[in-house]
Structures are given as structure tokens and as C-alpha cells.
Amino acid sequence: MLTAETIIQSLASGLLMGLLYGLIAVGLALIFGLMDVVNFAHGEFLMISMYATFFLFAFFAIDPLLSAPLVAAALFVFGAVVYLLIVRFAVRAKANAGMVQIFSTFGLAIVMRGLAQFFFTPDYRSVTNSWLGGKTVSVGGIFLPEPQLVGALVSIAAFVALYFFINRTDFGRALEATREDAGAVALVGIDKNRVFAVGWGLGAALVGLSGAIMAIFFYVYPDVGASFALIAYVTVALGGFGSVFGAFAGGIIVGLVEAVTALVLPPSLKSVGIYAVYLLVVFIRPRGLFGSM
Amino acid sequence: MDTQFAQRRRRELITAACLAVLAALVPLFVKDVYVQNMMVLTLMYAALSQSWNILSGYCGQISLGHALYFGLGAYTTALLFMKFGVLPWFGMLAGGVISALIAMALGYPCFRLRGHYFVIATIVIAEIGLLLFHNWDWAGAALGIDIPVRGDSWLKFQFTRSKLPYFYFALVLACIAWFVTWWLEDSKWGYWWRAVKDNPEAAESLGVVVFNSKMGAAAVSAFLVAVGGSFYAQFVSYIDPESVMGFQFSLLMALPAVLGGIGTLWGPILGAVILIPLTELTRSYIGGSGRGVDLIVYGSLIVLISLARPQGLVSLFSRRKRAAK
16 A cells, blocks of 8 residues: 555655665775776675674674774775785776776675685574664654664765865875876875775775674675675766765665665565666766766 | 788688587597586587677677576577477577567667666666566566476477587587677678777767667677577576576676687687686585685686786787797
């Protein structure tokens, strides 16, 4: 039955989920905006963040809300290392540059999935009895799950912080300058590799943050990244490659469309709505909503 | 110059013919069913990757959604046979034509897209196809289709006792895909495609109809991949949406060409000959533990080759040849 109440209810949860999608996707958008590279291991970055959160909870009883900054810091290091060990060489490729970027990060994704299966087994795990897990708040008759609500707030905070970071700090300006012209910044004494490494670290840290929140209400298993990765690519492309804040808008749209699709189509088809909206948008506007290219 | 080029073309043709004859003789010495199975898959992926290479390698429109055409080929053949008793040979043709038409219908809006927008569109379209087949009851939905066994015959293209007929069909398919590529390489289309790949604006200004070139590449590529899908349905005799239209097929089609050398004549075959046996062997010897070691080996190899040999493994051969001269 479609009543006004169910529609508002699902729009509200769609909005919360959408803000989280935005947070998952923003790291991807940041890295792409910086150096035109799509990280095809993005979903696996999310997967290891979720595992890190799970193990911190299982072994040290650290609640995901407290471990989120730790996971983000660990992912920062991880992202920078991935740049220095793999991506740095991939962007240097003289032939088939696009393909090399896709498949070197994609190969990394497969390795990470294999490692997760090897060390953590393919079992489904979940964080049980965390502070927020399974709790809801009621706002004017609408029930909102607390993990998603906190996730949405973190997402908004992260986007605001990122906005100030990019526009108001020296490093943010270095980031922008490197994006504009990586050759020229070398002349003014900016180390391109360092900027890119920090960019990758930052992108990964943002995934770490979203992974910690996702772990509160979603199962953790080696392939968990795959389904969210595709949503993240669509989110970024919908918002437009090169625009970090396009990912924010894209996330909200994706969340709402998913919720509405789930109302009218069988649950197994809920992703069709997202995909259809992506196609519709790029057919009309081939560079996404806010894309620069 | 021209004669040298013609010589090279002829040499390629002769090399391919020799390789095909050699491959055809292999089953005389290799009787092991497991190895024969692996050879069938290797030839099939060589054919698929060669077909994928036409659109993504030569024409530069990177598709990670070719699983859609593979699945359409498999489903068309299986459904026509099961529901209407149409022989798989006609089903194969029908699957190819349907896929080519759908590729052009999808290409019409998609070929305006560039770079990652195009790649993501191809993934997303194949995903929609997968989800629709998942929910399409008439086509077996998630349960899939068990192709009814009507006894061994070439007419029905079913063989329960021996893998050899499948081996020879896969070999012929790989040869056809290679020959089509070889022939197109030196045709008007081949030159157009490479021009479109390198610089679409410049190509357009020189009178290449960019849009039609892409459509042509998409149709040829989808047709051949669908024939591969029809073959696969007959070979495994059971299909469901995941097992013929899943994202992994889009990747398995792309990887041999990428590792062997994208946009090259020999790349897909070389890539398939290395990659598919390696995948199968790691899966059955180390992967059996279910602990992901096969994925670790496989993934590391992809990273290493793509970083160390961005032009693909065929470049190893051409360098040696040049050094020898």
C-alpha cells in the first residue's frame, strides 16, 4: 500500500542512505579530480575498512563510532602506500594509459579480495550490540535508523570539512594547483608525488570513515565492496567526474532514486532505478550534473 | 613499403593457418578430459577477447559490459531450443543478430559518451540486463535453464560423451574471430576505427563518419561474442543469469586482450593462452582450499603485467623480431 506515510518514510531513509553513498563515493571523486584516475579497488578499500572496524570491535571492544577515526587514519596510510607502490607507476605508462590504470587497480582489488578470503574466510560477520546497532529514532512518526542517521551527519560534516580543506588551506591549494597543471607546480617547488600520495591517503581515509559506519549495520564479507563500488562509480559519474561536490549531490539522488524504485518495483530490481537514472542523465548531459569534462 | 606490408599480412595469415592446424592436432595426443576442457575454454576466450578487441581495442570504445551479448547469445539459443525446438545453429545466428541489433540500439545514445562515462554506462546496461533476466519468469528467472539433452548429434550440437566436437567448434570460432579481425585490420573500417580511437575530432574533420564507425564495430563485436555465448550454453548445457551474464564475463573477455596487447591482432590469443590455463590451474590446484590463493596469484599477475608491459605481452615478440632483422 502506498500511503503518504510510507512514501515519506522511504524518502527519509533514502536520503540518509544517499548521504552515506555520497561519503563512500567522495574518495573516488577526490582521487579522480586530482589525477584523472579511477580507483577500481575502491570497493575493496571499503571492505578492508569494514573488516578493520569489525576486528577492533570483536577483539578490543572498541565501538565503531570510536574506531572510525582510527580506521580512517589507517586507510590514509594504506591509500598513500597504494599510490606510491602501484598507481605512481601506472600513471607513467606511455601506452594504453587508461587501460593500465583500470587494470592495475582492478588487479589490486582481486588481490585484496583473495587476501580477505585467505585471512578472514568467506564467512559473513557482523558487529553486534554496538551503541547504535539496530536502534531507531522517531521523528514526527517517521522512523530513522540511528546508524544511517549518524552516517548522514558524518557525511555532511566530512563534505563541509573537505570544502574548507580544499579552498582554505595551503595544502588544498597545492592540491588544486597540481590538478590544474602537475608540470608547472614542480617549478614552484611542490612535489607532485607527495601531493598525489596525500590525495590518495585522503580519498582512502574518507572511505575508511564510511566503512566504519557501514560496519554497524551491514554484513562484512570479502566481496562486500563489489556491490557498493558500482554504486560509488555511478554516484561519481552522475555528479560529474572532476567535481567533488557532484559526488554529494549524486549520492543524495542515488539514495532517493533507490528508495523510490524499491516502492514501485520488486526489491531485487531496486538498483535498476539507479542505473536508469544514470543513463538518463548522461544521455542528456554527457559530463554528468556538475562535471568539468 | 607496400610490398613489405603485403608480405607481413601474408605471413600473418600463414602463421595463423599453421597455428590452427597445430591446435587441431593437439587432441590426438592429449586425451585427458580436464586438459581438453581447459583447451575448449582457452579457445572460447581467445575468440571472445578477439571480438571484444574489435570494439574496445581497435575502435577504442572500452566496454566492460560485453557479458550482456554473451548472455543474450546463450539465452537466445537455449530458449529457442527449449521452447520452440529451434536447432542451436539457427539459435546461434538469431542470438548473434539480436545482439548486434541491441548493440546498435544501445550504441545510438551511448556513443556520445566519452571515457569513464562510457565505461560505466556499459557496466550499468549489462547489470540492468542481468537483473531483468533474474526476474523474467518465462526465461527461467534466477533458476536458469537446463538445456534438455536429446542425444549426441552435430545437428543438435550436443555431445555428452566427448569434449572433442566442442573443441573443434571453439577452434573454428577462434579462427573466424581472428580472420575477421585480420581482414578488418586492412579494410576501410579498420583504418577508420584506429582514427576514431586516436583522435575522433581529427578523424571527423578528415571525413570519417565517427558515429557509423563505432556502430559498425559494436555490431561486429556483439555478433561474435553472442555466438560465443551460444556455444557456451551448449557446452555447459545449463545456464542461469549469473553464469552467463555476470560481470565476470565482461572482465574475462577484456583481460586476455589487455594482457596480450589491446588493439593488436595477436594480443587476445596470446593473453588467452596464458591467462585461461593459469586461471583454471590455480583454481583447481590452489583454489580448492576455498581460501582465495588463486585470486591472490591472479590479481598480482594482472597488476604486474599491466605495470611492466602496458603495451601487452605481444610487444615482447615484436621487439625480438626487430632485433633479429
